[in-house]
Amino acid sequence: MLTVATTTEVTPSVRRIVLSGTPEAVAAAGPTISLLVPRVGDPAPRWPTVQRDGRIVWPQGSHGVSLRSYTARRQDPGRGEVEIDFVLHGDGPAAAWAGAAAPGAAVAVAGGGPLGERPAGWLLLAGDETALPAISRILAEAAPSTRGVALVEVADAAEEQPLPAPDGVAVRWLHRDGSPPGEETLLADAVAALDRPDGEDLFAWVAAESAAVRAVRADLRGRWGLGRAQHHAIGYWRRGRAMSPAG
Numbered sequence: 001m002l003t004v005a006t007t008t009e010v011t012p013s014v015r016r017i018v019l020s021g022t023p024e025a026v027a028a029a030g031p032t033i034s035l036l037v038p039r040v041g042d043p044a045p046r047w048p049t050v051q052r053d054g055r056i057v058w059p060q061g062s063h064g065v066s067l068r069s070y071t072a073r074r075q076d077p078g079r080g081e082v083e084i085d086f087v088l089h090g091d092g093p094a095a096a097w098a099g100a101a102a103p104g105a106a107v108a109v110a111g112g113g114p115l116g117e118r119p120a121g122w123l124l125l126a127g128d129e130t131a132l133p134a135i136s137r138i139l140a141e142a143a144p145s146t147r148g149v150a151l152v153e154v155a156d157a158a159e160e161q162p163l164p165a166p167d168g169v170a171v172r173w174l175h176r177d178g179s180p181p182g183e184e185t186l187l188a189d190a191v192a193a194l195d196r197p198d199g200e201d202l203f204a205w206v207a208a209e210s211a212a213v214r215a216v217r218a219d220l221r222g223r224w225g226l227g228r229a230q231h232h233a234i235g236y237w238r239r240g241r242a243m244s245p246a247g
């Protein structure tokens with residue numbers, strides 16, 4: 001179990017929540033997190049149990065808890081803190097929970113996983129605001145000599161965040177400028193306009209709405225000829241569909 005310590009509005013649509021817990025709970029919460037989110041206003045959510053092998057055993061019937069994936073933007077087991085940036089996209093149990101969360105509110109972690117990145121001489125990072133916490137973590141951990149491009153799709157200039165990167169990595173913000181998220185081809189178009197760097201140790205990391213990721217993945221596998229070990233491209237959400245049934 002983790003407890004909300006603080007909440008901060010980072011941009012109009014991103015709320016940063018610092019969660020506190022035991023060093024063990026914080027160490028298990030990331031870099032990607034399987035988060036168990038209670039229904040807003042539910043006085044007594046019935047939490048599932050998590051077995052040693054990571055399998056989640058759900059209570060019978062309605063339990064008021066939903067499983068969603070998030071990213072630990074920062075994780076500090078020593079201080080007992082994990083920081084998550086939630087996109088307040090307006091719908092869904094996790095966005096609603098984050099929008100309503102106040103200090104003391106409880107949430108649970110069912111496990112953590114890797115981000116899927118690997119160090120490389122030349123990195124392509126492409127994602128939307130849901131991928132920004134992962135992109136910021138990957139850039140912060142990249143060797144100073146890393147070169148490449150980070151493409152980040154957001155609603156508009158007000159959604160840009162400071163994104164420290166190695167000098168050789170160009171950060172480019174792509175603005176939807178009024179189009180709803182998940183309906184634009186901005187990321188795929190930006191990748192399509194990039195030439196494959198020659199003779200480099202390449203790695204591409206891509207996460208955004210599923211259809212956008214499919215288009216970018218096809219380009220990277222086809223035109224760039226990237227093999228499985230050279231890219232990680234995952235749909236982080238699906239337009240018009242919940243990630244799993246609400247509890």
Ligand SMILES: Cc1cc2nc3c(=O)[nH]c(=O)nc-3n(C[C@H](O)[C@H](O)[C@H](O)COP(=O)(O)OP(=O)(O)OC[C@H]3O[C@@H](n4cnc5c(N)ncnc54)[C@H](O)[C@@H]3O)c2cc1C
Pocket residue numbers: 032033066068069070071072084085086087088089091092093094095096129130131133134181182235236237238239240241242243244
């Ligand atoms: C490994 C991983 C890491 C992730 N890390 C983060 C993170 O750090 N921060 C973060 O905010 N998200 C992150 N996501 C994305 C997040 O899990 C999804 O956005 C999820 O759908 C949110 O759950 P929900 O309960 O709010 O909405 P759901 O119940 O899943 O969906 C309800 C409705 O909202 C729509 N929807 C979902 N997400 C969005 C969106 N971003 N914009 C517009 N509409 C949307 C769906 O299409 C659906 O119609 C991550 C996903 C994965 C797989």
